[in-house]
Amino acid sequence: MDFTPTEAQLDLARLTGEICAKLVTADRLRELDTAGRFDEQLWKALAETGVLAAALPEALGGSDFGALEQTAILRELGKSVAAVPYLWSIAVGADALARFGDEAQRALAARAGTGEIVLTAALAEPLHATTDLPSIVAGEDGGWTVTGTATTVAFADRAERILVPATVSGQPAVFVVDPAHTSVTRTAQQVVDLAPEFLVEFAATPAELLGTVETGAEVLARLREQAWLGLSAAQLGTLERALELTAEHTRTREQFGKPLGSFQAVAQRLSDAYIDIGGLRLTVTQAAWRVAEGLPATEAIHIAKFWAADAGHKVAHTVVHIHGGLGIDRDHIAHNYFTAAKHNEFALGAATPHLLALGAELASA
Incomplete structure (x- = not known):
């Protein structure tokens, strides 16, 4: 496989990241921390800049990009724990309608790409x-x-x-x-x-x-695999940013007159989290690359979702433990990353179900 990001990946990641950095502030996250959270302002901005339509076919107003570019967008949205339905409306819904739908159903996919409707x-x-x-x-x-x-x-x-x-x-x-x-x-x-x-x-x-x-069966498999891969990509972004916030906390927070990060146990926890995130990054990249190349990707996607769940569990709890009381304070941003990571961990199957599914795939090969 080729680990080199495509130009479109870099451009879309940069654009999505810039939009999120501008609109998804800590104050905005606290404002959205209510039941049914949805960031209409961010969703509109993603539509206006062409991010939503990027992975749709050119005939539907898109740029015909693939899984690598789509996971790059989801990763950036995960970094901001963005309250938008990109995964469900674009990566899952519009993708399936564009790929398998009739003319009227493909028109729905095009409307989703403009942000006019949600799927x-x-x-x-x-x-x-x-x-x-x-x-x-x-x-x-x-x-x-x-x-x-x-x-x-x-x-x-x-x-x-x-x-x-x-x-x-x-x-x-x-x-x-x-x-x-x-x-x-x-x-x-x-x-x-x-x-x-x-x-x-x-x-x-x-x-x-x-x-x-x-x-x-083919349509259903596509829906599920797009959702598993998308959740894994979003989880990658969430954990990367959570670790960055936690590392910064250990540099500025002091205990017994020393930075928290100078204690060996804290450094070990951060090192373990870094390794876990590296594993998730590798497996998401592998799965997205196989999808983009039209290669069988079911096993790779199950591996990625396993890492999203397993690493998600360990890193999320590391974030809370190192932040101490701040980690469970609903007014602190660490709380948003913990809950997002736990959601991504269990959504559409935690670690064990995906290991069992991977075993079934290997046994049937």
Whole structure:
């Protein structure tokens, strides 16, 4: 693999970082630290500068960049613990509609790229579930309806469409659902970082098939892998910035007349965190590169998500322990990075489920 960043990666990372540095201040994070957090100002800026559309096909108003560039954006958003739905609306939703959708569905992807609408996906079921998903039935007019429940659906309150994995004759398929329909109920759920996530109930809700029934497994695999990789990239940025803040804290905070970082135990904890983040950086880069090159990437993505969970757990707790009482003070920025890291750790599977999934992949090879 080639570790050299592409020019587009560097440019998009720089642009995204500059926007976030300008708009996502510590005061802004405290202001947004409420249930259903969403930074509308940042979302608008990302749309106006072309960041949202960058990975979409040129025919849909994008620049046709790939996984490497997309993970570069997510990494920068993770550094600012940005309260925007880039992962769900662009990396997952718009990507799938652009890749598998019909003309009308691709038009939705284009609108998402301008920031006009938000897309999301209902992916919180077990990693490889093809049962216990919402059920689909064919209507008399040849249409489809979806019935069932999905948990922790991100930004479902703002979404124009939800991509819903479901079963058709025992086989997985993905459907596009309008959450504003009267048969849909959205109930807010409380999660660790106060992100807007919802329990969504469908009661014979009209739905559009994404792709075909025969390609349903492929569409669902793409949705899941984009989400796992995106979470891992965001986690990388979150942990990198959290470690920077913690290192700065140990240089300026004194105990017994000495900088906190001069104590051996503190230095060891920081060193371990540095190594863990290095492992996550390597695995995210490997997974994104394989996706960008069109190579089989499922194993690499599971490895990246394992590191995102395992390193996320260890680094997040290191940040809190070294900050001491400040680490659990909701007015201190360390709190935002701890809760973001814990959210990314458990979202769509913690370390053990991804190790089990990796083992299953290796055993079937």
